[in-house]
Amino acid sequence: MGEITVIGAGVIGLSIAHELAAAGHRVRILAAQDAAGSVSAVAAAIWFPHDVDPSAQVLDSAQVTYHRLERLARRPETGVRMRAGTVLVRRADTDTSWTRAVPGCEVLGYAQLPGGIAAAEGTSGLRCTMPLAVTGAYLRWLRAAVLALGVRMHVTEVRSVQQVLEQGEPDAVVVACGIRSAALLGDDDQTFPIRGQVVRLLNPGLTEWVIDDDNPEGLTYVVPRDRDVVCGGTDEPGSWDERVNPETEQAILRRVRALVPALAAQPIVSRAVGLRPARSTVRLGAVAGYDRPVFACYGHGGAGFTLSWGDAARIAALIGPA
Template identity: 45%
Template sequence: AGMRATVPVITMPLYLSWLHEQALAKGVKFIQRTIESIDELQEEADAVVLAAGLRGGELTGDDGTVYPIRGQVIRLANTAGLVHWLCYDEHPQGVTYIIPRRDDIIVGGTDVANDFNAEVDPQTATDMLRRAIGLVPQLAGCEILEHKVGLRPARETIRLERVDGHAVPVIAAYGHGGAGVTLSWGTAQRVVELLET
């Protein structure tokens, strides 16, 4: 079985820069720091939208169900001129995807629950590239630009609700796993609705 589709593909560094600019234009201030408790923000925030990834449950103090899904990918130069992406979830040796973007190709991947290893595993990289080249031989000549690992914050269901018991109103918005970007605009809309009620 197979499916052919036309879908938008996001180049994350460009997209995140655009989102950052949009937020700045709306007057959002960005402050980077580590907090141990949401209550530390009571003097400076009217409300907290908690989108803290793996620390989301820890910071609410009432949710120990968040776990990482480890993802490892390879970024290749798109010297092959690929324009069609391929995803083979049921490849016998592991999930395999090839996603051409404007200037590069993302090859993956892994999908390992409860794995906190944020280091690149060379054998995993070799296996992923071998699977991808087996599906798309043109990848054999593409330069490897980068290896990346990410820990996707997951839970059985997304947590998107008000959380009581803190010194400031809190909306939890975490646990999206590998679907964070896909669900981000709908999540943001629901957060606004929760803040307005």
Template identity: 30%
Template sequence: MVTIIVIGAGVVGLSSAVSIQRALPGVKVKVVADRFYDQTTSIGAAGIFIPTTRDIPGVPIELLRRWCETSWSAYSQMATSDLASTTGHTVSHGYFLFRTKMKEIPLYASMVYSFHEMLPEELTRLGVYENFRFGYEITTIITNMRKYMTWLMTQFTANGGEVERRSIRRLSELCGQCDIVVNCSGLGSQQLCGDKLLHPVRGQLIKVKAPWVRDWVFTDTMAQIFPSDDFTVIGGVKDKDNRSMTPDPSVRQGILDRCLRFWPALTGAKVMGDWVGLRPMRVPVRLEKEALRLPEGILNVVHNYGHGFNGVVLSWGTAVEATEMVKDLISKIPPSSTGRMSRICVIGAGVVGLSTGINIQKLLPNVSVQIIADRFEEETTSIGAGGLFRPNAGHTKGHPEDVARKWANETWKFYSAMATSDMSCETGHSVSSGYIFSREEIVNPIYESIVFSCRQMSTSELAGLGITQYKYGYHITTVLTEMRKYMPWLMNKFKENGGKVEKRKIEDLSELYGQYDVVVNCAGLGSRELLGDQEIHPVRGHLIRVIAPWIKQWVFTDDDTYFITNGDSLVLGGVRQKGNFSLQIDQRDRAGILERCYKLWPALQGAKIVDEWVGLRPTRYPLRLERETLNLQQGEMKIVHNYGHGGSGVTLSWGTAVEAAQLVKDTITGTLSAKM
């Protein structure tokens, strides 16, 4: 079993430990710390969710947004559930007041329940306009840390987590005791890691009894009022590099004077006590993997510390990201640690199967990958594809457009890199310009923002080309893939990476039980028989290959009349015949294709026909890309499905292969954790 030690029992450490347990239920997680609960800095935090970029410098805004949104999602679910009284999360209304106007709308404005920029008359009615000319009225969440820390620890131990009170002075002390260390030691990382970017920022708060104060107030002068369940916290100070843990009477008086001056309603509040804590501040927050080379060996560490004033706000977001790093490290644990190398089987050797096999090899270099198929290269449907990169939302029905766009983008990155490199001739990718003609205007097609160039043609341009039957035209520079080159290149790449190949028809998935850790199904149309999937069906295609060296550009139309430059030849098409399983050449289809192409582009006449091809596009709505656990008579089998690309097999193959490889990795991570 994989063992993970989390150093630190503050809100970041406990959140990380619980997140790891949820994502990896098969691993053993232990929290080691020298301080727990009341002794942690986290216990004294005000717990208000208003993250500001000013207080979290050095972190890219989109990364910071992701962390905050992840935390907000978790906290807001708890604050509006029946767990709220147990976890300590409360929906709370209040004001953020400041003397000078902020330059930009704050990060949290789009996350919190409500956000309103206050008018001068509103500030005047509150009685604060004399001191604060600007403000926001906000409904957000306040976390009672005494409740939340207790709940986190209860969750952790209920999930089988172990706890040990111990001071770790050097990370080398943990060599041999665990597989991965997650360092959430906060300020302790000054000694533990020798981190000179980390420093304390001392805070001092006062707990008062003021049940009549219900709204929170936060100001840019560090005057703060935060009502909680059973008391109100007022503060505060930011005293850099002051390590004193003793309440300072002068600071206490200054806090009381400032808060009472701008919020007189606090008058009469009964002081219950003081709290002092040292916020672990680092610019930027450290969230990264490190392989420490120690005399005792290599120790894999995930660092997650330095959150400063925003420990509560960022804790769940960075915990989830730290968990992903742990999963990645587990997937790369050497085979000797698990007893054997993980084995993956890919069913299918079309462009989707080969691309998936290679991407698994790239992502998981320590696994063994084998492709099993009954047809290879010239026998596959992929070999006959025209290879025009033209992602079409109509081919990915059932998936949101942003998902299809993501797959297309991923493929484009790879294809365009090949087409503009010295490997272009070898891989079969080339930069190519051409036209799309349509009777209807094509609005915001997926490819518009992806390809090298895309512009709508004028009426005079269409007339100049002799195009009269189509009202709209688009000139596009994209990538063409010559499949007769690309398919052999993929196979060679797969074998060079250590991949194995077997020619065999899999009649039933149970044939593979016990031989592989994960089976990746890229069987295309074969999934009808293999899985009984009646949603996948053939869309028959017919292409005619001609020699026409005087034709340099491709043309595609909305009625499936097209010709595509393809190496030293040209392919003419086509047909889309749903449910037709015939692989025989149909003379009527042939005549129809030639007639339509000659009418569209008379310059094609005289081209010599050298070959014809018929193939069955494996079409499914939606394309199937997902994990599945099959319950067979022998036991469970882990499957990743990646099939049903239809007429977009070449266009989407690399993008869906990247995602399928990630699904395999996620599956392997869980499997290894459970077995170890």
């Protein structure tokens, strides 16, 4: 193929553009906003398959991404860090299938949980080392890497795939713009938002993360980055509200400070809301009904960073070399 248009400049769109350009294609990105304005910029961006169906394909893509991010972490300028932490387990039926994609995961009993975690007796854990991205630094690095490969980027409102085909005359189109993807294609009624709210605190020196999906008070996670700690969160299916809710923020702060007491006196640095693009399954593949090849790659829920490089490689394989 000659030129390929990627719609979307979040972590999925940028990763796809990178892999296609690296394979020799001429690529342009069309997006309503730059990466800094996308939901990717809101994410805690720790490797973890959250709000996504843990199918074999998802776990394979997650594993590919894990190893790619692990390599990128050797270069500090990428913003990727390898950090140890604990996933708390409060239920016997907790899905731990994701551990097959993570090397060296260790099962912890209650007495073995790290001292900085204040969890109820009977809670166990899975301790492992995960990649996480300092989102601002990582998205800047990824954008620069894409541009260095010759990809052209245009910030513009896209109303439909047909509009792109008629105006730009690309040889193929990849739709990878998160929650807006279904509307652009017009053939998908399975996609819905999951509202996520976070508050970021000044980092008192923490390096270890904690994920507590089954906290009885609500989804709770603590992800320390270089200077701040991303604290969450919420899982609100169907909500399109992108406003910060003060009451929700206070509830998040109560949960994270109870779980990690070292955060008790830390000031708020920033706050944000993002809409995770959820679906019963990730949509990745060819889309019928157009006069040129069109591909979809969206519906990653809270696992955009987790699946980014693996799914980008899948799209590149479907399209083939230049």
